[in-house]
Amino acid sequence: MRLKLVRENTSIDFFSRARIWLGISMVAMVIACASFMLQGLNYGIDFQGGTSIRTQSEQPVDVAVYRAALDPLALGDISIAEVFDPSFEEDQHVALVRIQAQEGDERIASETIQAVQAALQSIDPNMSFPSVESVGPKVSGELIQTAVIAVALAVVAILLYIWLRFEWQFAIGAVLALSHDVILTIGIFSELQIKFDLAIIAALLTIVGYSINDTVIVFDRVRENLRKYKRKDLKEVLNISINETLSRTLMTSVTTLLALIALFVLGGDVIRGFVFAMIWGVIIGTYSSIFVASAILLVLGVKRDWSKKDPSAGTKYGHIDT
Template identity: 40%
Template sequence: MEFFKSDKIYNFMGKRLPFLGFSSLLVIASLVILFTKGLNFGIDFAGGTLVQVQYEQKAPIDKIRDVLNETKYKGSSITEFGTPEEVVIRITNTSPDIANDISDEMHKILDSTGSFEVRRVDMVGPKVGNELREKGLMALGLSLIVILIYVSFRFEWRFAVASILALAHDVTIALGAIALVGVEVNLDILAAILTILGYSLNDTIIVFDRIREGVQTSKESILDKVVNESVSKTLSRTTLTSLTTFFVVVTLYLFGGEIINGFAFTMLVGIIVGTYSSIFIAASFLVQLKFSISDYRAKEAEKLKKQKEKDKLRAMYEQGTV
């Protein structure tokens, strides 16, 4: 299936600077939101206790809040969870005995609020939360380093730097959207961010692979024209892949329930931004880094020459002439 004509070349690089300017504004806005509003860390990273309660009737949130304010759990956050009958109580502190289940205690405290069932209790100590947050950031940083090494080895250092800049662009905007909406950041969101890295990198590598192929086979010596031709050829594939993934994630967001909404929202933002950066931004960074077609072709010719010499020596050795 082709959404775009395979023989038509779109002038992406002609509009490179406007797209880079637009992306810069998005990144700056995201950083401002992150530094001013900050991320809404869940109990996985901030520590605390989460209690999910389901009532037989509509949950009396105000009454629950009043009852809790008369106990040691004063100031707890109570929010509706998916349906009016279900609520989540977030307690910023944890029991000294982390292994102690507070379900029975919650049953006694909330007994006067109606008939209910405690469906879930999650407890994370502040020390464990800090460790999870640090290891999450370490996983993100190591992922970027490994990607940089891999792309440098497979392509050329300018391709690697361009791909890392594109990935940083995607992750920053995704985090800004999470902070703006107030999505609770937990291990699911970290998994979504790492998934975005892989998804965006896959699209970027396909575009770069086609650019490298174009540099080697095309008679063009102007990088902008080679990039336009290469990106245009991958446009239908990128669009089809992105739309397929997008519709699946939209279904998860709409019908997956409250517990998966944060993950699905993060993925939606990541798919949109990742597709946009693969088409308009990653190759633009490559052009901005002054990638030289002539130098690359000379290096490839030198590699080919050395490989032929090795093959010739090996053949002579096998024939007994060396």
């Protein structure tokens, strides 16, 4: 007995309210852009600058205890993560403490670092600090610029790939759907003021790849059905194509979400922002593959001349006597 998320021979009309779906997406994008412009993002240490201190102790790392010891210093955003490595000995417990750059300072003062070390040594007097590294505002600014370029180049590369593989209408639909996913992801982080760091940039790039994978599968089926149903209008072909790939799309999304939800619940605070971005991205990516990319393709239209076989195919040497 097989699990079926979608019954066979589905015939859902996804485009009876295509303008409503596009309107909802446009309103959501406007809200996301407005939130970003009005309150911005809650940048993490990677983008604000700061200092990372590596600690080593014989006592097990307790993130809550470390944070309680540092809270009285009022240093703002502090990230604490235990470091795991198979090469560590049993009594070797390592943590990475990251502190955001203080307002008006190029880098954290040595007195502040000493105060942090003293607070941590109150937990374990034998605690050592193998390394202390600082990231200045200039470097963090360069990281922001590099992150924006990375996402932009990924979208441009996908545009060229879809354009070469399909037609320009498919490329425009795919890229607008990807832009929709990225903007709404940035918007939810701005609205909820969740910490935005390099891990979220990695999540954005992963979301772009996941979303385009779904979109290409739908577009491949659309191209096949345009050749198969030459007399059906584009709206009907799109509906048939989405219904035929709906089971695969939902099964992929649900199984991915099961793993992500488990990571979100059990993975700890260090990766929670990344996993949240992935969960949101999978949901939005699935939505955009079905309702946004295909709806834009319907609006732009597709010429079917490219799908017709060349009448001279296979007759290039027909005039030669055998």
